[in-house]
Amino acid sequence: MYKLIACDLDETLLSDDTHVCQRNRDAIMKLQQLGVKFVLATGRGYISVQNTLKELNLAQQENEYVISFNGACISENKNNHVLNFNGLEHQQAQKLYQYGQNYDVCMHVYTKDMVYVYNMDEDERNYMSGRHAYKEIDTDNLDFLKTEDIAKVLYQNTDQEYLHMLAESMGELGDQFDISYSSNRYLEFNKKGVNKGEGLIWLAQQLKIKPEETIAMGDNINDLSMITRAGLGVGMQNSNPAIKPYCDYITEADNNNGGVAEAIEKFVLADRRG
Template identity: 30%
Template sequence: MIKMIALDLDNTLLNSKMEISDMNTKILKKLHKQGKKIVLCTGRPINAIWDWLNQLGLMSEDDYSVNFNGSLIVHNIDKKPLMADGMKRTHFKNLHDFCVNNNFPLDILDFSGLYPISDLPISGYEKRFGTSLRAAYTPFFKLPEVDYSKAVICTEPATIDQIVKTLPKQLKEDFHIVRSQPMILEFLKPGIDKGSALDLLLRHFEWTRENLMTFGDAENDLEMLASAGIGVSMANGTPEAKQTANHVTALDNNHDGVADFLETYFATND
């Protein structure tokens, strides 16, 4: 029986206007009311998804979200972490050197805000989150000694293509690296991903992967698509997402693909 439904946001639950449609909202609120856990899984911090959590009514005592692509699990109602697994500044030294040598931008995030690295070109990453994400422009070697959730290179898709092809072996060993958007390459702690975070959340509820349904579309969703009893790629998903999932929606994210799949599945299953 499916007890938890975990959903990526960009190009999955969100349409191209960055909205959760009325139909998607209706079916998810209905399933939540019936006792299903609805878990938003995103690279964003909790403040950046707060309005969507409220729109879906995910504010009961047992509601959680997965943030920063798996390095943080948050108890929605009070924003307290169930799990936070971060890195120290020194972990990013090789990545910073790589960006310096190639004149790439770099943003490093802790568990509440963003540090655009000011001794490098400034990226457009901050603009994607507006006022929901505190930004402190800081040189790399003056970053505070706190725990960090991830680093991001945000630049033109063609430049990201080239970076992916030329990443040094050392960086591949230092990080779990995923391309979450055409213009965004993310650097996470090894072993951290949405799938590992959902495994921890399932254990919290004493459930198994057979109780999990996931929806995703991109590289940073592959682990959670592979680990779920029902892994669902969007019709607009990447070829890798479709290959990894065991189902593909009939409709894309701009045509209520999530709602259409959920209505069909729960009408005949569970």
């Protein structure tokens, strides 16, 4: 019997218009009536997912949770209370920021409540619209963030081969981080050992839920850690082909047609009816 579902947002729960389709909303509402936890597990910050929580009637709810920044933060929805935060050291973020200036990338630096973006083009502005609040910067260092908690840093380029080449060329610098890829445009850097899978297991332990009683749903490389750690790993039809062999189930529906609901109906709701 599954008691907790951790679900990615972009290209998984959300349709391409950045909203939750009605089929997904209906299925998640039924989960809530059964007492099954539905937890957003995202690379975004917890502040930036409030509209999605409102669509799911989970905003400002006690005993409901979000795994954000690829697992660097776990928070309770009521008052966005942070339960656990495991971000980058400022020196680590500084090294990544200065290294990235030598390459053809846009960079995002995530604090708890803002994304600072360097070298942003119009395509990235369009992609970020409706997903994140952000501020564009042109500084050559991150000294202005010395007193801020930094969750993660990412590099953006729509050429995935270029991002993989860049990661492979980083040598000892890259070895200091937990590296993942998302949205077919991002190379992401978290503190070593920090990822969605570890976030899922941490939260499950706090709730006294066994790993085998969890489901993880996603579509890309940064979801792989939780897909492989959960009791059931679900990939969307539109998932990056690289993660599909690791999934226990691939939905027939994509993110625009209720792939998340399909999995909920098949593995949770049908079981409860039976």
